[in-house]
Amino acid sequence: xxxxxxxxxxxxxxxxxxxxxxxSLHVPRRAIYGFLGRNGAGKTxxxxxxxxxxxxxxxxxxxxxxxxxxxxxxxxxRVGALLEAHGFYVxxxxxxxxxxxxxxxxxxxxxxxxxxxxxxxxxxxxxxVADYSLGMRQRLGLARALLGAPxxxxxxxxxxGLDPEGMADMRRFxxxxxxxxxxxxxLSSHLLGEIEHVAxxxxxxxxxxxxxxxxxxxxxxxxxxxxxxxxxxxARAAKVARAHGxxxxxxxxxxxxxxxxxxxxxxxxxxxxRALCAAGVAVHALHPELPxxxxxxxxxxxxxxxxEATP
Amino acid sequence: MNTxxxxxxxxxxxxxxxxxxxxxxxxxxxxxxxxxxxxxRGHQARPWQQDMQMGAAIWAFFMLPMGVTALTVLVAQVExxxxxxxxxxxxxxxxxxxxxxxxxxxxxxxxxxSAGVLAGSAAxxxxxxxxxxxxxPQGPLxxxxxVLLYGRMYLSAFLLVAVQLWLALRYASFVPxxxxxxxxxxxxxxxxxAKVGVVLPWxxxxxxxxxxxxxARIALLWGCLGGVAALALMLVHLAHREVR
Numbered sequence: 001x002x003x004x005x006x007x008x009x010x011x012x013x014x015x016x017x018x019x020x021x022x023x024s025l026h027v028p029r030r031a032i033y034g035f036l037g038r039n040g041a042g043k044t045x046x047x048x049x050x051x052x053x054x055x056x057x058x059x060x061x062x063x064x065x066x067x068x069x070x071x072x073x074x075x076x077x078r079v080g081a082l083l084e085a086h087g088f089y090v091x092x093x094x095x096x097x098x099x100x101x102x103x104x105x106x107x108x109x110x111x112x113x114x115x116x117x118x119x120x121x122x123x124x125x126x127x128x129v130a131d132y133s134l135g136m137r138q139r140l141g142l143a144r145a146l147l148g149a150p151x152x153x154x155x156x157x158x159x160x161g162l163d164p165e166g167m168a169d170m171r172r173f174x175x176x177x178x179x180x181x182x183x184x185x186x187l188s189s190h191l192l193g194e195i196e197h198v199a200x201x202x203x204x205x206x207x208x209x210x211x212x213x214x215x216x217x218x219x220x221x222x223x224x225x226x227x228x229x230x231x232x233x234x235a236r237a238a239k240v241a242r243a244h245g246x247x248x249x250x251x252x253x254x255x256x257x258x259x260x261x262x263x264x265x266x267x268x269x270x271x272x273x274r275a276l277c278a279a280g281v282a283v284h285a286l287h288p289e290l291p292x293x294x295x296x297x298x299x300x301x302x303x304x305x306x307x308e309a310t311p
Numbered sequence: 312m313n314t315x316x317x318x319x320x321x322x323x324x325x326x327x328x329x330x331x332x333x334x335x336x337x338x339x340x341x342x343x344x345x346x347x348x349x350x351x352r353g354h355q356a357r358p359w360q361q362d363m364q365m366g367a368a369i370w371a372f373f374m375l376p377m378g379v380t381a382l383t384v385l386v387a388q389v390e391x392x393x394x395x396x397x398x399x400x401x402x403x404x405x406x407x408x409x410x411x412x413x414x415x416x417x418x419x420x421x422x423x424x425s426a427g428v429l430a431g432s433a434a435x436x437x438x439x440x441x442x443x444x445x446x447x448p449q450g451p452l453x454x455x456x457x458v459l460l461y462g463r464m465y466l467s468a469f470l471l472v473a474v475q476l477w478l479a480l481r482y483a484s485f486v487p488x489x490x491x492x493x494x495x496x497x498x499x500x501x502x503x504x505a506k507v508g509v510v511l512p513w514x515x516x517x518x519x520x521x522x523x524x525x526x527a528r529i530a531l532l533w534g535c536l537g538g539v540a541a542l543a544l545m546l547v548h549l550a551h552r553e554v555r
Contacts, residue, residue: 014555051401054553076403087395091328100321104314104404144398 002065004029004152004184005050010059012045019045021208022059027186027201029151030178034195034216035188036297037205043188044084046205047156050186051081063152079152080145084160086137090130094121094140097129098147107148115143118180119173135166142173146181153177153185159194167194174198196293204300211300216293223291223299225265227272230254232282240279241272254285265290314404318412325389326416334385335420338378339427342369343435350439350446359436359448363457364520366432371464371516372503373496374428375421379468379475380492382420386413387479387488394483396554407550410480414542417472425465429457464516467531469538471495471512477545481552509533 005027012020020042027033037043048054050061052072061068064078088097098112116122119139124132132140138158145153158174159167175198177183189195195202202219204212212219231237231254238248238255246268249256259268265288276283289295326332346366390396399409433452440447479488495513498505508514509521509530518530 048397051397053397053400054555073403073405076401079401081398081401083397083401085394085397087390087393087398089325089328089389089393089395092325096324100324101398101402103317103321104399104402106314106317 002029003027003062004031004064005033005154005186006062006065007046007050008060008062010046010049010061011057012042012049012054013057019208020049020056023205023208023210024059025203025210026213027184029184030182031201032174032178032185032187032199034199034202035186035205036192036195036202036293037188037190039190041190041205042208043190043205044156047081047083047154047186047188050154051079051083052076077148078150079154080147080150081153082138082141082145082155082158084156086141088129088137088140091128093126093128094132094136094143095125097140098144101144102147105148111147115146118146119143134161135163135169138162138166138170139173146183149181149183151183153183155185155187157189158187159189159191171197192294192297202293202296204297206301212296219296220291220293222261223295224261225259225263225268225291226289227257227259227265227269228254228285228287228289229257229272229276230284230286231276232284236279237276237281237283240275240281244271244275246272315408315411318404318408319415322409322412322416326386329385329389331382331385331416331420334378334381335424336427338370338374338424339431342366342374342428343431345369346432347435347439350436350448351443353446356446356449358450359452360450360456362436362448363432363452366428366436367457367460367464368517368520370425370428370461371520372499375424375464375468375516376471376492376496376499376513378424379417379421379471380489380496383417383472383475383479384485384488384492386417387476388485390480391483391485400554405550407546410546410549413480414472414476414545417476418469421468421472422465425461429461433457460519463527463531464519467515467519467534467538470515470534470541471538473538473541473545474512477541477548480545480549 003026005025007023007025010020010023023046035043045054049056050063050068052068052075055069063075066075066078068075095112098115102111116125119142121136121139121143124136159170162170171194174185177185199216201214202216203210229237234255241248241257247258249258257272259265269286269288273283273286400406436448475488475492478491482488495511499514499517502508503517509518509526510533515530515534519527521527
């Protein structure tokens with residue numbers, strides 16, 4: 001299987017610090033790949049290696065099958081990037097900024113209008129970038145990344161600094177992007193919710209190592225659902241639940257009942273509720289919790305061993 | 312070559328809205344204004360060549376190194392301020408084209424400034440002479456000699472341009488380039504006759520006015536050839552340099 005983006009045992013060291021440690025990414029074509037990790041986990045360094053801005057000490061980075069270290073310019077033609085530092089000339093209009101990049105890419109003049117329409121910024125194209133809001137600058141950055149219709153987009157923290165409405169707009173736009181343009185998106189973020197809403201695949205980075213990678217749905221399917229229970233007598237509630245075959249984790253504020261993988265949490269909640277009520281336990285609350293990216297992230301953050309699903 | 316031409320055009324578009332042209336115009340204007348009033352306050356007429364050499368000396372001594380310092384900082388800050396290097400360096404364009412385009416524009420603007428100083432000096436002296444005929448420059452104006460002198464000064468300033476542009480592009484802060492430019496010009500002023508001055512980038516152009524023809528020739532060769540070599544090294548260094 002060929003990937004839109006692939007890295008093989010990528011390493012990069014800054015002084016004594018190993019920032020990227022044996023990272024092997026596999027981003028399938030037309031995927032929205034959420035690249036997650038804390039600030040300083042090595043996400044931006046990995047992206048910079050993919051864009052040819054930094055050299056890897058070891059390993060390979062391939063964009064659309066092209067080795068970035070060997071053919072940087074050929075690889076760069078296949079990728080559009082939105083970096084944390086936008087690099088806009090604020091004294092020029094949005095349209096003029098795009099036109100500078102368009103000329104350097106050798107695209108036809110009609111490209112500017114096309115990408116402005118894609119990000120719904122056509123009405124503000126003639127305004128100086130200095131007068132743009134942060135959300136508009138992010139959209140202009142996306143438009144610039146889309147110039148020349150590259151098959152791969154690399155977006156570094158695209159929702160940074162956006163207000164909730166701007167974040168929702170960006171999520172909607174990113175979700176629709178592969179279908180509208182056929183592009184593959186590699187999206188870095190430290191915001192789990194943001195990735196969970198848009199990503200089809202995830203890679204989780206911790207201390208420079210890729211500790212989990214795979215399709216989001218498959219990874220979540222491997223997790224069990226949980227039910228948080230609050231009752232008047234937690235000890236008795238736990239005893240009753242165990243007697244009915246549930247697995248129990250004690251928590252400070254009640255019990256956590258762990259269901260079997262694939263078990264429907266709605267049916268589990270109803271069965272548990274019936275058993276507790278029949279035993280005379282007063283139930284204050286039952287919170288079914290579906291498998292989430294946050295739980296995946298917690299699981300791999302606590303245990304650094306890699307969990308991998310087939311992409 | 313096509314991408315180099317595009318890089319030159321793109322650089323022009325970025326500079327068009329900057330204050331580079333104002334800077335380029337202000338230097339000849341300041342020298343012309345000084346020469347105009349200086350002639351009016353004089354008591355006796357001098358030959359054209361002597362008056363014109365005063366303009367050339369002010370240019371080579373102080374305004375050229377300071378003007379180049381300011382111009383190179385401005386051209387570099389166009390990219391440093393919006394942090395646009397990552398964007399540019401990620402494009403499928405040979406990176407050295409961006410730096411060569413900047414060097415070409417700086418050299419072009421310095422050429423315009425040189426021409427402006429020459430024309431502005433002649434015009435200011437002529438005007439002052441018309442207002443106060445008693446101090447009007449005397450004898451013929453040897454424009455060929457003046458053009459040759461300014462042309463040589465321009466060529467000898469390649470090393471100054473290369474050093475200042477290299478520093479300005481290398482450091483995101485304008486302070487190192489500005490400090491080097493101010494420091495170099497300061498020593499050019501306070502130690503103008505120092506032997507070592509003939510090789511110091513900020514002092515090379517003034518040596519074109521040296522009474523010793525050998526010193527002037529060394530300054531021209533060193534400034535021009537050393538400048539071309541330094542520009543080539545700058546392109547190699549900046550194009551291969553990692554920016555974290």
